[in-house]
Amino acid sequence: xxxxxxxxxxxxxxxxxxxxxxxxxxxxxxxxxxxxxxxxxxxxxxxxxxxxxxxxxxxxxxxxxxxxxxxxxxxxxxxxxxxxxxxxxxxxxxxxxxxxxxxxxxxxxxxxxxxxxxxxxxxxxxxxxxxxxxxxxxxxxxxxxxxxxxxxxxxxxxxxxxxxxxxxxxxxxxxxxxxxxxxxxxxxxxxxxxxxxxxxxxxxxxxxxxxxxxxxxxxxxxxxxxxxxx
Amino acid sequence: xxxxxxxxxxxxxxxxxxxxxxxxxxxxxxxxxxxxxxxxxxxxxxxxxxxxxxxxxxxxxxxxxxxxxxxxxxxxxxxxxxxxxxxxxxxxxxxxxxxxxxxxxxxxxxxxxxxxxxxxxxxxxxxxxxxxxxxxxxxxxxxxxxxxxxxxxxxxxxxxxxxxxxxxxxxxxxxxxxxxxxxxxxxxxxxxxxxxxxxxxxxxxxxxxxxxxxxxxxxxxxxxxxxxxxxxxxxxxxxxxxxxxx
Amino acid sequence: xxxxxxxxxxxxxxxxxxxxxxxxxxxxxxxxxxxxxxxxxxxxxxxxxxxxxxxxxxxxxxxxxxxxxxxxxxxxxxxxxxxxxxxxxxxxxxxxxxxxxxxxxxxxxxxxxxxxxxxxxxxxxxxxxxxxxxxxxxxxxxxxxxxxxxxxxxxxxxxxxxxxxxxxxxxxxxxxxxxxxxxxxxxxxxxxxxxxxxxxxxxxxxxxxxxxxxxxxxxxxxxxxxxxxxxxxxxxxxxxxxxxxxxx
Numbered sequence: 001x002x003x004x005x006x007x008x009x010x011x012x013x014x015x016x017x018x019x020x021x022x023x024x025x026x027x028x029x030x031x032x033x034x035x036x037x038x039x040x041x042x043x044x045x046x047x048x049x050x051x052x053x054x055x056x057x058x059x060x061x062x063x064x065x066x067x068x069x070x071x072x073x074x075x076x077x078x079x080x081x082x083x084x085x086x087x088x089x090x091x092x093x094x095x096x097x098x099x100x101x102x103x104x105x106x107x108x109x110x111x112x113x114x115x116x117x118x119x120x121x122x123x124x125x126x127x128x129x130x131x132x133x134x135x136x137x138x139x140x141x142x143x144x145x146x147x148x149x150x151x152x153x154x155x156x157x158x159x160x161x162x163x164x165x166x167x168x169x170x171x172x173x174x175x176x177x178x179x180x181x182x183x184x185x186x187x188x189x190x191x192x193x194x195x196x197x198x199x200x201x202x203x204x205x206x207x208x209x210x211x212x213x214x215x216x217x218x219x220x221x222x223x224x225x226x227x228x229x230x
Numbered sequence: 231x232x233x234x235x236x237x238x239x240x241x242x243x244x245x246x247x248x249x250x251x252x253x254x255x256x257x258x259x260x261x262x263x264x265x266x267x268x269x270x271x272x273x274x275x276x277x278x279x280x281x282x283x284x285x286x287x288x289x290x291x292x293x294x295x296x297x298x299x300x301x302x303x304x305x306x307x308x309x310x311x312x313x314x315x316x317x318x319x320x321x322x323x324x325x326x327x328x329x330x331x332x333x334x335x336x337x338x339x340x341x342x343x344x345x346x347x348x349x350x351x352x353x354x355x356x357x358x359x360x361x362x363x364x365x366x367x368x369x370x371x372x373x374x375x376x377x378x379x380x381x382x383x384x385x386x387x388x389x390x391x392x393x394x395x396x397x398x399x400x401x402x403x404x405x406x407x408x409x410x411x412x413x414x415x416x417x418x419x420x421x422x423x424x425x426x427x428x429x430x431x432x433x434x435x436x437x438x439x440x441x442x443x444x445x446x447x448x449x450x451x452x453x454x455x456x457x458x459x460x461x462x463x464x465x466x467x468x469x470x471x472x473x474x475x476x
Numbered sequence: 477x478x479x480x481x482x483x484x485x486x487x488x489x490x491x492x493x494x495x496x497x498x499x500x501x502x503x504x505x506x507x508x509x510x511x512x513x514x515x516x517x518x519x520x521x522x523x524x525x526x527x528x529x530x531x532x533x534x535x536x537x538x539x540x541x542x543x544x545x546x547x548x549x550x551x552x553x554x555x556x557x558x559x560x561x562x563x564x565x566x567x568x569x570x571x572x573x574x575x576x577x578x579x580x581x582x583x584x585x586x587x588x589x590x591x592x593x594x595x596x597x598x599x600x601x602x603x604x605x606x607x608x609x610x611x612x613x614x615x616x617x618x619x620x621x622x623x624x625x626x627x628x629x630x631x632x633x634x635x636x637x638x639x640x641x642x643x644x645x646x647x648x649x650x651x652x653x654x655x656x657x658x659x660x661x662x663x664x665x666x667x668x669x670x671x672x673x674x675x676x677x678x679x680x681x682x683x684x685x686x687x688x689x690x691x692x693x694x695x696x697x698x699x700x701x702x703x704x705x706x707x708x709x710x711x712x713x714x715x716x717x718x719x720x721x722x723x724x
Contacts, residue, residue, distance in 0.1 A: 067650075067696040068689055069657035072668045076689075079681045083479065132284055133321035133380075137335035137387060138311025147334060152325050170552035176661060184555060197562045205555050212550035 009196045010203045013186075021186030022207075024100070028182065029169045032107035036168070037161065039108060040115025041150070047120055058116070065113035070106075070174055077106040078178055099180045103172075111168050118160050122153035159223035166215050170208065183207070233260045235391055235422050236281060241290035243276065250276050251287065252446040258391070263423045265433040265454075268443035269469055274426045277443070278393050281424065282313045295390055311339050314384030318396040320376040322368035328355070328379050329364040332386050340387065347386075354382040358412050374405025381412055391422035398429055428473060434458065442466045485680040486687065490673075497674050501687055504670030509695070511587050511666060512653045518592025519652065523599025528629060530604045541600065548597035553658050557590040561662045587659035595652050602644045606637035639710055646703040653695060667691060 010017075046058035065073070081102050085095030126149050134144040154161075173184040181189065184204055191200035236258040243251040251273050258264050266274045279285040281292055283299050283306045292299040297309055322331050332351035336342045342350070355361050358378040368376055377397060384392060394413070398406045410432050417423055417436035427433070433440055433454060440457040442450040444465045450457060461467045486498040495503065530541035548556070561583070565573040579585065610633060618628035638645075660669035671688035675681045 064689075064693070067654075067693045069654040069668060069692065071657040071660065072671070072685065072688055072692070075668070075672060075675070076685050079675075079685075127319075127321075129317060129319050129321045130323065132279075133315075133317060133323070135284060135307070136282060136310055136313075136315035136317075137383070138307045138309075138339040139335060140307045143338055147338065148323055152323075155325060170550075173552040173554045174658065176554060184552070188558075197558075198566045201555065201558045201563050205551050205559055208552055208555055209547070209550045213546060216550070 005199055006196060007199050007203075009190065009194050009199050013190045013200075016190065017183065017186045020181055021183035024180070025169070025172050025182040025184075028100070028103055028107060028172050028175075029165065031104055032111055032172075033165045033168055035104070035108035036111035036115045037119075039112035041119045043112060043116035044119040044123060045145070047116070048123060062113040062116050065110055070110055070171055071177055073110050074103070074106050074174060074177055077109070078102050081105050099175075099178065102178075103175050103180060107168065107172065111164070111171075114164055114167075115161065118157050118164060119153060122157035123149060125156060126152050155226070158226070159219050162219045162222070163216065166212055166219070169215075170212060173208075234258070235260045235262075235295055236424065237291075237293040238277070238281070239291045239293075241277070241280060241287050241292060243273075243280070243285070243287040243289075250446050251280070253290070254443075254446075254448045255290075256441055256448060256451055258422060258424060260422055261420045262439070263417045263421075263425065263437045264439050264441055265437040266424060266426045266441045266443060267428060267430075267433070267469070268449075269465075271445070272443040273446040274443045275395050278395055278424055278426050281393055282310050282315060284310075284315075307339070311335070311387055312390050314387060314389035314392040316377070316380050316384055316392065316394045316397050318399050320368070320373070320380045320400070322376050322380055322383070324368050327365050327367055328360070328371070331368070331379065332383050335383070336386050350386055351382070354385050355379070357385075357415075358382045359408075372405060373401045374408045377401065377405075377409045378412055381409070381416075385416075391424070392416065394423065394425040394427065396426050396428075398427065430458070430474060442469065444469075479682065481683070482680050483683055485674075485678050485683050488678070491677050497678065497684075498687075500670050500674065501667065501684075501691065504665055504667040505691055505695075507584070507664060508653065508656050508666040508668075511584065511591065511656045511659065511664065512649075514588045515591035515595060515656070516649060516652050518588065519595035519599050519648070522593065522596035524603050524634075526596065526600035527603025527607070528634070530600065531607045532625075541604075545597045545600050548594050553590070553594050553655055554661060556594055557586065557658060557662055560590045561586045583659060583663040586662055587656065587664050591652060591655055591659070594655070595648060598648055598651075599645070602641045602648065603637065605644075606641040607633055609640060610636055639707075642703065642707045642710070646700065649703070650696060650699060653699070654692070 043058045043062060046054040047062070049055055081097050082094035085091070085097060086093060089095065130148055130152070131144060134148045139147070172182055175182050176185050176188065179185065187200045187204040191197045234257045238254055238256050241251055241254045242249065254273075254277055256264070266278065268274050276285055280287045281294065281299065283304075287300060290300075294309065294313060297304055299306075299309065322328075323334070326334065329348065329351055332354065333344070333347035336347035336350060337344060352361070352364065355364055358381060360375060360378055360382070363371060363375060363379070368379070371379065381397075397413070398409050401409065406429070410429060413423070413425070413432065414436050425432070425437070437454050440450070440452060440454050441448055442457065442461075442463070442465075449463045450461065450466050452462075457466070458470070461470055486501075487496050489495070490497050490500045492500070526541045526544050529537040530545075532538065551559075565576040567573075568576070576582065614632055614636070615628055618632040619625070623631065656664075656666050657668040659666060660672065665673070667688055671684045674684040678684070
C-alpha cells in the first residue's frame, strides 16, 4: 500500500518546511498570544468596569468576534488593514501591508476575544475579600488591579491561557486561505510542486500532533505543580 | 474623654428597600478600645466597614480624625491608609510572601523606601512573634499565624486607629488566644480600636466600652463592666445569656 | 477612502449567470447549515460513545477513548480535512480510492466526516465531564436497584448528563457552524467561500464580507435562542446544574 510513496521528499524539504514555514507559525503564535492576552485583559477590565461606555463596546466586540469564523476574519483583515493604515497615516491610497502584519493583526484581534473571556472568569474568581483588603490598605483601583487582582487571576488561569495558545497555534494553519507560507502552507507547496500530497500532509499532521500533544502534556504537568503549591 | 477620633453620627443605610443600619451614633476617643457585639445580621460588620468607606452609607456622617468619610471630595485611599483593618478571613495576598504582603502598601501607598519598609515589616513581624516566617507564603501558615501577619500588615501603615471585623471567628479554637494576645498588647500600647467580636473575655480585659447592636440599631452603648453587670435592654440580656453559657 | 461602495451589488447577477449575488450567498448558507447539521449528528453519536467509554472502569477502553480524543484534538482541523480529502483516497485500495475521487459533492461528504470526527472529540470531553460531575451516588443507586451498567447509563446518568451539558454543547454547535468555513479549502461552496467568490468577481470586498458576517451573526443568535429554549424546556426543577469540570 505504501509502495508508491516517496518519503524522502520530507527529508529534502525539511529546511524549507521548518526554517520558512515553522518559524512563521511559531512567531505568529507567540506574538498573537502576547498581544491577544494584553488586549484581552483590557477588554475584560472594560467589561467588568461597570461603566456602560466601556462595557458595552467591549461586550459587543467580544460577541462579534466569537460569532464569526476565523477564516472570514482572515479575509476581512487582509482587505481592511491597508485601509486602516491609510486612515491612520493619512496617506492617499491604502497602505501595502505584508502578509505577516495582516495575519498578526487578525490573530491578535480575533483571539483577544477568547482571552478576554478567560481573564474575565479569572478576575471574577478572585474573592471580594482580597479587593477589600487591598482597598483597606489605601490602594487605588489601578494599584489593586495591578498588584493584587490581575497577578492572581493570571496565575489561576495560566493552564487555560496556555491551552488557548495551543489552539491559536493550530488555528494559524488557516492562513493557508491566503496562500501564506506557514508550516502547513510550506508543506502544501512542496506537496503540489512534487506531487507528493500523501507524504507531506501526513508529515504535517504528525508534526502538529507531536508539538500540540507535547505542549498540552506540559500544561497538564504545570497545573498539577501549581495546584500543590496553592 | 480624650480627643474624639472616630465620630459616627446618625448613620443609616439601606440595601434597596431593606434597612441595615438605623441612626447609629457613637464616638470613639483616642486610645479607646470599643467592642461591638450583637446577634448575626445586626449590622455590626456593615457599620465597621462604613468607618473606612469600604461600605457607603445612605444617611448620617462619619468623621475620622476630622475628615468626613461620606464627603465625595474626600480622598478615600489616603484616608484608608491611615486606618488599619483586619478581616475575618485574614485576606493576606496569597501570591506574595509574608514580607512582600507587609511592604507592598508601605512602598506603593505611603511611598516609603524599600529598606525602610522592610525594616518596619521585620519589626512588626517580631512584635507579633513571627520573625521566621518572613519568606513563607500565606498558604504555608496556620490560620492564627495568617491573622497575626494580617495585623502586622495593617500596623505597618502606622494607622491612627485599627478596625477588627470578627478577627477570630474563622480560627480554630486553639489559635484564638495567640491572636487575642496580640490585640491585647496593641490595646495596652494605646491604639484606638473598634473590634467586632464575640470574644467577651477579650472585651472584659481591654475594652473601655461595649456597643451592642440589634437589627441595625445601637441598642446599648455602655462602659464594659456596666454592660456585663447590668445590661439594660432585653435583647442585650438575651444575647449575653446565650453566649456567656460556655 | 478610495473604496467605491455599491450596496446594490447584491442584486446583480453573479458569474454563474443564474443567480444574483444575494442568492449565491444564501445558497452558500444552506450548504453551511447542511454541513453543520450532518457533522453535528456524527459528532454527537461518536462523541457520546467515546465520552461514555472514558467513564467506564475498563482501563483499555479508557485508554482507547483518551487516544481518540488526543488524536483529533492535536491536529488542526484544516490538516484533518486535507487528510480525509487528499490522503485517504490514496491509501485505500485503488478501486475504492477512484470511486471516492469521482463522487460529486465529494467536498461535502469529506467536510461532514472531517468536521464530525474533529468535533466528536470535543463532545466526548463534554460528555465525560458531564457524567463525572454527577455524584458517584447516582451510579451506585442505579446499580443497587439491579439495573445493568448500560441501563444505568441509559436511564439515569446520560439523561441528567445531557441536561448539564447543554450550555457547553451549545457552544460546540456554534463552533461547528463556524468551522464549516474551513471546508472552502477543499472546494465546498459554503457561505464564506461564496463571499470570497463574490469579492473576487465583483471587487465589492466589504459588501460581500459584511453580508457574510451578518448572516453568521443571525445564525448565531437563532441557534443560541433555540438552545436556551431547549434548556428551559428540559430543566429539572430544583436542580442547580452541577458545574462540569472545565474541559477546554
